Amino acid sequence: MPFALLLLGLAVFAQGTSEFMLSGLVPDIARDLGVSVPAAGALTSAFAVGMVVGAPLMAVLGRRWSRRGALLAFLLAFLAVHAVGALTDSFAVLLATRVAGALANAGFLAVALVTAVGMVPPDAKGRATSMLLGGVTLACVIGVPAGALLGQVWGWRSAFWAVVLLSLPAVVAVARSVPGGSADAGERPALGAELRALRSPRLRLTLLLGALVNGATFCTFTFLAPLATHVTGLGSGWVPGVLALFGAGSFIGVSVGGRLADRWPVPVLMAGGAALCAGWVALALGAGSPAGALGLVLVQGALSFGVGSTLISQVLYAAPGAPTLAGGFATAAFNVGAALGPWAGGTAIGAGLGYRSPLWVSAGLVALCLATAAVGFRRREAALVR
Structure with missing residues (x-):
């Protein structure tokens, strides 16, 4: 894999730390800014909404720039709004900075996905994607627990400043590693042709499945800290470790999934999806046992x-007919799930169902994903027979 791809992963690590770190900071933010825990959890949904809206729009905007120019512009904007978020005393302003930061993150990730797959052979998209997303999983392993620890020691604002500092070397890395040419403008299909290519039934089904799986992931991950302290009975000092366990599992999952995705995607999705659904149910039932809960957090992160x-x-x-927009629409679909998941989990908690309830919601979303995939595959097979 090209070294430049690793450097793109560094930038994704900085942005992934910001996207996920609120999982360990929600209680502190709620207390400091005078809002409820479900309301503070909406900061994650706000980020996801910005990603949903921003990904396709920023991908279109990025067509006009060189890839290096687009990546740098998005990364610098991301850095600036985090500085504002670290300084504000207003929940409304913090909410706005999360949306603005998400727009910048969405643009960066959409361009980075296309840049990454352009660096490898056509049959290695899975490995390239997994290496790029390795930055996200390392954010879970290192960045998110570190952010939670910083929040406990110096307050949640210190975690935002850490993201600003983390983004600075990423700016240098992108400036030095990504070519600064015309972003292959002459080789791109017209915008209308790319949009028509996005009408593929297979693509629409895959985007829907991604939204459901990511919704399940974020539904539980957003409220992992209160689950650990209120249900599992662990002290607040355990929260960074719990988040690190989920992140370690996610790194394992991305690494293994990237190697299998190019050759056996359907078995990975069906067997992995079934295990994922069963795992959420098991965690919901066994969350009161520290040993069982910690083991399942690792497994669920991987799956x-x-x-x-x-x-x-x-x-x-x-x-394949939408080389510049595919990354944007993948980012948007997955963040539809990242927006709806925390909302659904927060709604369940707000209804008095307790901190186990997001786990049951996650299990239901994955079950719906499996049912949708089965129907979609049967229809596809029927169409081929005809």
Whole structure:
């Protein structure tokens, strides 16, 4: 794999730390800014909404720039809004910075996905995607627990400043590693042709499955800290370790999924999806046992990101006629799930169903994903027979 791809992963690590770190900071933010825990959890949904809206729009905008220019512009904007978020005392302003940061993140990731798959042979999209998303999983392993630890020691604002500092070397890395030419403008299909290529039934099905799986992941991940302290009975000092366990699992899942996704995508998705659904049920039932809960957090991180990264690579395989927009629509679809998942989990908690309820919601979303995939595959086979 090209060294430049690793450097793109560094930038994704900085942005992934910001996207996920609120999982360990939600209680502190809620207390400091005078809002409820479900309301503070909406900061994750706000980020996801910005990603949903921004990914296709920023992908279109990025067509006008060189890839290096687009990546740098998005990364610098991301850095700036985090500085504002670290300084504000207003929940409304913090919410706005999350949306603005998400727009920048969406643009960066959409361009980075296309840049990454352009660096490897056509049959290695899964491995390229997994290496890029390795930055996200390392954010779970290192960045998110570190952010939670910083929040406990110096307050949640210190975690935002850490993201600013983390983004600075990423700016240098992108400036030095990504070519600064015309972004292959002469080789791109017209915008209308790319949009028509996105109408593929296979692509629409894959995007829907990705949204459901990611919704399940974020539904539980957003409320993992209160689950660990209120249900499992662990002290607040355990929260960074719990988040690190989920992140370690996610890194394992992306690494293994990336190697299997190019050759056996359907078995990975169906077997992995079934195990993922069963795992959420098991965690919901066994969350009161510290040993069982910690083991399942690791397993669920691996399954969630293994299945999720495979679906991202399948989006890129399903849209060969949309080389610049496929990454944007993959990002948007997955963040539809990242927006709806925390909302659904917060709604369940707000209804008085307790901190186990997001786990049951996650299990239901994955079950719906499996049922949708089965129906879609049968229809596809029937169409081929005709």
